[in-house]
Amino acid sequence: MSKVKPDGTPDSGDATPDPEERTTPPPDITTLGRLREVGWRSIPVAEEMRRNAAARIARGQRLVSGVLGFDDTVLPQLENAVMAGHDVILLGERGQAKTRLIRSLVGLLDEWLPIVAHSEINDDPYRPISRFAKDLVAESGDHTPVSWIHRSERYGEKLATPDTSIADLIGEVDPIRVAEGRYLSDELTIHYGLVPRLNRGIFAVNELPDLAERIQVGLLNVLEERDVQIRGHRVRLPLDIVLLATANPEDYTNRGRIITPLKDRFGAQIRTHYPLDAETELRIAQVEARLPGTSEGAPDNGADAGPGLPRLEMPDFMAEVIAVMSQLARESPHLNQRSGVSVRLTIANYETLAANATRRALRNGETGAVPRVSDLASLVSSTQGKVEVETLEEGREELLVSQLLAAAVLSVFRRRVILDDPHAVVAAFTEETVVHAGDDLPASAYAETLTRLPALSGPVLALAGGSEDPGVVASAVEFLLEGLHLTKRLNKEAAGARATYRGRG
Numbered sequence: 001m002s003k004v005k006p007d008g009t010p011d012s013g014d015a016t017p018d019p020e021e022r023t024t025p026p027p028d029i030t031t032l033g034r035l036r037e038v039g040w041r042s043i044p045v046a047e048e049m050r051r052n053a054a055a056r057i058a059r060g061q062r063l064v065s066g067v068l069g070f071d072d073t074v075l076p077q078l079e080n081a082v083m084a085g086h087d088v089i090l091l092g093e094r095g096q097a098k099t100r101l102i103r104s105l106v107g108l109l110d111e112w113l114p115i116v117a118h119s120e121i122n123d124d125p126y127r128p129i130s131r132f133a134k135d136l137v138a139e140s141g142d143h144t145p146v147s148w149i150h151r152s153e154r155y156g157e158k159l160a161t162p163d164t165s166i167a168d169l170i171g172e173v174d175p176i177r178v179a180e181g182r183y184l185s186d187e188l189t190i191h192y193g194l195v196p197r198l199n200r201g202i203f204a205v206n207e208l209p210d211l212a213e214r215i216q217v218g219l220l221n222v223l224e225e226r227d228v229q230i231r232g233h234r235v236r237l238p239l240d241i242v243l244l245a246t247a248n249p250e251d252y253t254n255r256g257r258i259i260t261p262l263k264d265r266f267g268a269q270i271r272t273h274y275p276l277d278a279e280t281e282l283r284i285a286q287v288e289a290r291l292p293g294t295s296e297g298a299p300d301n302g303a304d305a306g307p308g309l310p311r312l313e314m315p316d317f318m319a320e321v322i323a324v325m326s327q328l329a330r331e332s333p334h335l336n337q338r339s340g341v342s343v344r345l346t347i348a349n350y351e352t353l354a355a356n357a358t359r360r361a362l363r364n365g366e367t368g369a370v371p372r373v374s375d376l377a378s379l380v381s382s383t384q385g386k387v388e389v390e391t392l393e394e395g396r397e398e399l400l401v402s403q404l405l406a407a408a409v410l411s412v413f414r415r416r417v418i419l420d421d422p423h424a425v426v427a428a429f430t431e432e433t434v435v436h437a438g439d440d441l442p443a444s445a446y447a448e449t450l451t452r453l454p455a456l457s458g459p460v461l462a463l464a465g466g467s468e469d470p471g472v473v474a475s476a477v478e479f480l481l482e483g484l485h486l487t488k489r490l491n492k493e494a495a496g497a498r499a500t501y502r503g504r505g
Contacts, residue, residue, distance in 0.1 A: 018107070019103075019104075019106035019107045019109075019151055019152050019155070020152050022111070022150055023111065024111060024112070026112050026147075026148035026150075027112060027114075027148060029114065029146060029148075030145060030146055030147075031142060031143055031144065031145060031146055032125045032137070032140075032141070032142050032143070032144040032146055033141075033142025033143065034146075035114055035125055035146055036142070040114065042124050042125075042126050042127065044085075044240050045109070045200055045201060045202070045240050045241065045242050046085035046086075046242055047085065048108075048109060048110060049082050049085075049105070049108040049109065049242065050082060050083055050085055052108045052109070052110070053079065053082045053083060053108050054083065056108075057079060062075065063075055063078060063079050063082065063108075064078070064101060064104035064105065064107065065104060065107070066100065066104060067097050067100055067101055067104065068275070068280055068283055068284050068287070069273075069275040069276065069280040069281075069284070070097075070101075070272070073273065073276075074101070074270060074271075074272055074273070077268065077270045078101065078270060080268070081267060081268035081270065082105070082108065084267060084268070085267070086266070086267025086268045087223055087242060087243040087244065087245075087265070087266050087267050087268075088244050088245070088266065088267070088268045088269075088270060089208065089244070089245040089246070089247060089258075089263070089266045089268070089269050089270070090102065090244075090245070090246045090247070090270050090272055091246075091247050091248075091249060091269055091270065091271050091272070092246075092248070092249070092271060092272030092273065093248060093249065093274070093338075093339065093340025093342070094248065094339070094340050094342050095274075095340065095341075095342025095343045095344045095345075096272040096273060096274060096340075096342075096343070097272065097343075098206075098246040098272055099157075099204075099206060099246060101272070102157070102202075102204045102244045102246065103155070103157075103204075105202060105244070106151055106152065106154070106155045106202060107151075109151035109154055109155075109201070109202070110151065111150065111151055112148045112149070112150060112151075113148065113149050113151070113154060113200065114146045114147070114148055115146070115147060115148070115149055115200075116128055116132075116133040116136060116137065116144060116145070116146065116147075117144075117145035117146055117147040118132075118145075118147075119132065119133050120132070120192050120196075120197060121192055121196045121197055121199040121237070121239075122149065122154070122197075122198075122199045122200045122201065123199070124200065124240075125137070125144060125146050129199070129237050129238055129239075130237070153201075154198065154200065154201030154202065155198070155201055155202045155203075155204070156194055156197070156198045156201070156202075156203055156204070157203070157204035157205070157206055158194055158203075158204070158205055158206070159206045159207060160205050160206060160207045160208055160209075160210040160211035161210060161211075162210060162211075162212055162256075164211055164212070164215055165215065166193075166215060166218045167191075167193060168193055168194060169193045169194055169195050169215065169218060169219070170192075170193045170195055170196065170218055170228045171190050171191055171192040171193040171196060171228070172190070172191055172193070173189050173190060173191070174189055174190065174191035177189045177191070193228075195219075195222055195228060195239065195241065196228055196237055196239060198241060199237075199239045199240060199241060200240050200241070201241065201242075202241070202242045202243075202244060203241055203242070203243055203244070204243075204244040204245065204246070205219075205243075205244075205245045205246070206245075206246050207246060207247060207248070208245040208246065208247045208258055209247050209248070209256040209257050209258050210256050211256070212256070213256070213257075213259050216258065216259045216262045217259070217261075217262075219243070219262060220261055220262060220265065222239065222241065222243060223243055223262070223265035223266065224265050226238055226239055226240070226241070227239060243266075245266070249338070274330060274340070274341070274343060275327075275343065277327075278320060278323040278324045278327050279323070281323040281326055281327060281343065281346050282319055282320060282322070282323040282346075284343055284346065284347070285319075285322065285323065285343075285346045285347045285349075285350040286319070286350070288347045289347050289350045289351045289354070290351060291312060291351060291354045291355075292309055292312065292354060292355055292358045292369075309358060309362075309369075310358060310361040310362060310366055310367050310368055310369040311367060311368045311369065312354055312357070312358060312368075312369045312370075313368060313369070313370050313469070313471065313472065314353075314354065314370075314371060315370060315371065315464070315472060315475050315476070315479075316465070317412055317416050317463060317476075317479055318353065318371045318372070318373075318475060318479070319350070320412045320416075321376070321405070321408045321409055321412050322346055322349045322350050322353060322379075322408075323346055324408040324411050324412055325346075325349065325379075325404050325405055325407075325408035326341060326343070326345050326346040326349075328404055328407050328408055328411070329341045329345070329387060329404055332400075332404065333390075334389060334390055334393045334396075334400050335387050335388065335389055335390065335393075335400070336387075336388040336389065336390055339388045341386070341387055342386060344386060345382075345383060345386040345387065348382040348383075348386065349379045349382050349383060351382075352378055352379055352381070352382040353371045353375055353376070353378065353379065354369070354371060355378075356371070356375045356378035356439075357369040357370060357371040357372070357375050360375065360439045361471075364442045364443075365442075366442060366443060366471070368443070368469065368470070368471040369471070370443070370469070370471030370472050370474065370475045371475060372437075372439075372474060372475045372478040372479070373409065373437070373475075373478040373479055373481075373482045374437055374438045374439045374478060374497045374498065374499070375439065375497070376405050376409070377496060377497040378497075379401065379405065380398050380401050380402070383401045383404075384397045384398070384401060387400075387401075406486060409479070409482055409483065409486060410483065410486040410487070413479070413482070413483030413486065413487070414483075414487075416463065417459060417462075417463060417480065417483055418462075419459055420458065421455075422489070424455045425455045425456060425459065425484070425489075426484070426489050426490075426503070427455070428453045428454075428455040428456065429453075429490060429501075429502060429503030429504075430503055431502075431503060433452075433453070433502060433503055434500055434501070434502050435449055435453070435481060435500070435501045435502070436498075436499075436500055437477070437478045437481060437498070437499050437500075437501065438497055438498030438499055439497040439498065440498060441474075443470040443471045443473070443474040444470050445474075446470070446473055446474035446477045446478075447470065447473065449477055450473070450477065456477065456480060459480055460473060460476045460477055460480055461476075463476040463479060463480060464476040481499075481501045482499075484501070485501060488504075489504070490502065490503065490504065491503070491504050
């Protein structure tokens with residue numbers, strides 16, 4: 001479906017910004033005759049998406065935006081499916097951006113599409129399929145009124161639930177229209193369902209296995225013959241539609257299954273996955289997290305967190321702990337891996353860590369909020385609801401979360417901290433040396449620790465990246481102390497978010 005410029009001339013451009021953004025006004029074409037004059041031509045939706053995808057690929061652009069970590073795995077398969085004109089089912093655990101991927105494909109549609117004015121199913125002015133549009137074109141000819149719909153209106157999705165009916169998806173006789181005096185045999189008594197109403201667009205079904213099997217049968221014709229049949233009427237609607245679906249792996253989703261004939265009709269089945277490394281996991285969290293005082297997205301380190309709130313700064317090593325914890329959770333034998341560990345866990349933990357640091361700074365009267373190891377205890381609440389423990393581990397959720405956090409801190413410590421003289425650092429802790437840490441201490445209190453134990457200054461300064469900000473220094477001190485404890489160089493006595501470190505003696 002070729003685009004038309006506002007002046008009515010064909011436009012071969014194929015830049016596709018945010019699908020919801022209306023970058024140009026609809027063309028000033030209001031009749032079928034005028035549409036023919038400017039040379040607009042109609043092509044199938046799959047061909048339209050293929051053409052725009054090919055243009056993006058040729059320019060070296062990504063097929064979809066706002067999705068990270070799929071460049072070398074999922075996106076090449078998705079590009080192949082679009083180029084092949086296939087219907088697609090995305091298979092993967094929760095929190096793997098399946099719905100976001102599908103919604104992003106709306107950007108491959110042309111910005112504006114002409115339809116027969118007032119058509120319920122976006123009738124093509126050249127090839128109408130509904131009784132209403134056929135009668136109107138037959139009666140009015142080139143004077144048939146034409147209106148334009150934006151690509152955002154050509155996408156719809158349905159969350160599959162067991163109570164979804166054929167009437168919801170395909171359509172049913174409208175009793176109100178019958179009561180108004182129409183005969184049951186009149187095709188105009190039909191109230192169209194979601195699928196016909198998205199004719200010449202994209203229809204998505206989320207969690208397809210949850211759709212009752214008898215309802216899945218109703219989609220067979222849509223995928224193969226490209227038509228729907230309404231009960232009680234000998235009416236065939238040859239729809240032009242691209243069907244997309246998402247599903248969890250069937251070995252986990254015991255609530256239902258995708259019937260074999262329906263699965264066979266999808267041209268491509270693409271398996272999604274969680275971020276393959278902590279770096280990608282962290283980038284996603286930084287993009288998606290809503291931190292204190294911000295409306296959307298995480299501010300850069302050192303950014304103003306908002307009126308009345310302390311300035312937030314997230315040390316790299318603390319942010320990495322959040323990402324590594326999620327990666328370790330996906331490998332833990334104590335957690336149910338069939339249900340998955342969503343990236344939402346990383347995002348929620350990132351937000352909670354920042355929120356706890358902000359709350360602590362407000363309580364201590366500080367102008368800067370820098371997360372520390374003592375803030376990690378707050379992540380129990382944001383983690384427990386997002387992981388499923390194995391049956392034998394029930395009742396130990398809080399302990400398992402603490403163990404994952406400790407393992408993440410240890411992993412990041414070993415990767416980031418190199419002690420030039422570890423013996424001097426450990427020797428600084430004599431039997432009488434005691435260091436307190438916790439959320440009750442202001443950042444300034446940790447400067448005194450470095451004064452008493454100058455051997456810690458070098459590693460702390462390196463960990464802080466040369467920063468002398470009291471909050472960053474305090475965070476680095478706590479991280480170093482916790483790392484020394486986890487590597488069995490210091491003893492630790494802990495009570496909630498407060499701890500005491502001393503030499504092993």
